[in-house]
């Protein structure tokens with residue numbers, strides 16, 4: 001059976017389409033006025049001092065680390081329950097990722113286990129707000145202050161996330177958001193780096209475009225040509241105006257999208273509340289989630305099925321599903337290169353075998369959500385021990 005209820009579909013209206021057409025007709029396609037406008041809007045939305053448009057969240061994560069110029073072999077603490085980009089950028093800078101186990105329920109880094117992993121080489125903590133639930137940022141900030149560490153947040157899932165009524169994007173030293181196709185808002189590919197420190201903002205702004213002192217818009221702008229100087233060996237991470245055209249209008253819809261995601265998440269919670277074989281997401285009292293993805297964990301000891309078989313059964317009924325994630329400490333590269341083992345992070349190892357992600361996005365209908373609940377509960381009944 002083919003998938004007729006996909007894992008994700010973006011919500012794009014005529015305002016996004018018209019803005020892209022306007023950009024194409026303007027003749028200015030790369031970083032320029034639309035990117036500037038999107039950055040200004042994003043800054044206001046988060047309430048931070050600087051927002052830098054980028055071609056991905058990965059670029060923001062990399063710039064955060066690259067800007068610090070930590071000595072080779074320095075250690076950066078992060079979670080194994082994340083997309084590879086979080087840890088890969090640490091490796092790109094010839095640093096060592098140190099995985100700290102996650103807490104049950106939220107599947108976020110367990111702040112209570114961070115200090116035990118700090119050594120003389122530790123330079124930063126990289127929390128990931130998993131599935132859009134904020135990490136315990138006060139606890140992380142306190143550890144960082146005590147040990148003089150930087151905090152770089154991976155907020156790929158966390159647009160609309162708040163911690164103790166404070167929006168994510170303002171809490172760590174640098175925060176990276178994603179506008180990848182399935183994120184809470186999308187530019188196809190794209191990201192934003194938020195920062196309040198002027199010096200770090202200047203440094204990352206220069207590194208985002210090869211290390212040049214001026215971007216193209218400034219070089220060829222209305223005030224006439226002006227030459228750049230090369231200040232550092234930087235990267236090619238700038239956002240295009242074509243992508244920013246989508247972002248400008250997507251950003252205006254965050255509240256509408258959020259309300260739908262929350263409503264569908266609550267429908268899922270309600271639908272599974274009498275199914276003890278399924279563990280549903282926990283939301284702490286300090287948290288507002290962005291409801292980015294809806295993850296269930298199967299209680300495998302109550303079922304005669306593996307997670308992957310269960311996943312295939314859902315797909316066979318026409319519904320797209322995913323896995324977020326199989327822990328990075330279990331992946332061949334990290335096992336071979338950094339000698340990580342399943343026992344390093346037992347909670348993450350356990351969840352890696354039993355999590356699966358159900359479709360959750362504003363383009364779904366109430367009937368779609370009901371159908372997913374029905375299929376999943378029927379499958380639980382089929383495989384119940």
Ligand SMILES: Cc1ncc(COP(=O)(O)O)c(C=O)c1O
Pocket residue numbers: 055056057058059082083085086128154156157177178179180190191
């Ligand atoms: C937790 C996490 N971090 C980083 C990324 C990378 O985002 P991007 O694709 O915008 O580089 C993703 C993307 O899915 C993610 O889920």
